[in-house]
Amino acid sequence: MLKFENVSKIYPGDFVALEDINLTIEQGEFVSIVGHSGAGKSTLLKLLYAEEQPTSGVVSFNERSLDSINRKHLPFYRRNVGTVFQDFKLLPQKTAYENVAYALEVAGESDEDIAERVPEILDIVGMSSKMGKYPRQLSGGEQQRVCMARALVHHPLIIIADEPTGNLDPTSTWEIIQLLLKINSLGTTILLATHNKVIVDKLNRRVVEIDDGRIIRDNEKGKYSSVKVNA
């Protein structure tokens, strides 16, 4: 479903963010991307939602190279990819409901459709009782749930989560991970970038480790660290 072939990303000033990445992800997988800050995790994800273009190599989605997508059609591609971030990126002047509705509005969905789908999706993430609240009135965990709802509302094939729990307490963190697992169980591919060791170890799913722009490990049912030293 997702394929990186010999992908490198070099930023101006000869800063090598990614080097010769080869990675294949199948539909329905739950993959954790781990590594230090600045290892290249975020760059890898940005290539996937076409925020950045690779310097060399090919990133493809369902056998189609992202390079070959006309810039005009990129928005339509992006609707296949739901994104969740550490800093939420919610619009502060809009309520939880409006933030989710917004994703459908820009896609030109009808008002009736929006009125029907938004409460549904907010119910899935457990936020239906707080639809009318503004982001500042919600806790970090609640805000992240709203973000998940926004990411899900286009029925994406894949969810890209870049440190989604970075700003959350352990309880909220675990709730968000539960939610990601639930979404994954319904068939959506999940790509989770994190450096939360506890989560990765508990998940016991595929782990890809990046260091210095290279993939140094790719384990089916992996742990956060390759060497099990600390019990």
Added chain:
Amino acid sequence: MGMKVTKLKRTFKEGLDNFYRNGWLSFATVSVLAISLYIISVTMILGVASTIVRQNVQNKINVSVYFNPDVEEVKIQDIRGKLTALEGVKSIEFVSKEQALEQFKKLGNNNPSIAQALDEIGENPLLSALVIKAKSPNQYELIVKDINESSFFTDISRIDYEENKAAISRLNTIIKLVEQVGMTLGIVFIFIGVLITFNAIRLTMYSHKQEFEIMRLVGASNIYIRMPFVFEGVFYGASSAVSVMIALFITSNFLVPITRGSIAGGSILDFYLGHFFIIFFLLLVSGVALGTISAAIAIRRYLKI
């Protein structure tokens, strides 16, 4: 289809919200745009009005050829025949000295001293004349020249033309000056207006910076992201067009006493009201065009998507 209309509706509303939320900034922007459009439209209206005045004056121009008292009417009619054949002559009217006296007496109706003076002279002191109208104002000079070089030159007492000519050329100079000053000022103000509008839209973009990223992430198309700013520009332009219409109404109301009678069919206010829709249409088109151009510049320079 329905989807496009929905998107257009949403971006229109977003643009209106931007316009509304900008408050004082919108007010200042509309004011500067309106001032530039006002200057240009006043110039244009003055231009059109003075052209009408000029045409009226030109219609009143004629060349009067006065004949010596000893020239018989038969001879004058003969000369009239010859003159009619000249190129550029539209019409020639014969005014006998008796008719001239009638007209003169009519003019001096309220003045008994004129009638008394005429009685004193005893005979009719006025001259018979041919009143010539040309097809176009620049042909008078040629006609006068032809008459001066003709065989019947010696029968002519005098030709009245020069004074009118001076009046017309003075009018032309004024019109030209008004047009030049107005146009220069107008262009300067349009430039400032576009700059101010562009800046207002740029500030809106700045305050929406965070939204662009989110819009892109949730799959908004580029055109969907841009349209609200285009609409914002359109609102600036349309609002200034409406303001200028009001300002022009007040101006022409104010100018009524000065302009009454100089324009055929009434004052400048009648002119404004008579051409209300065409003036409004032109202003709306120019205002919207200026707003859209400003938005396009701002989008090109500052909206990176």
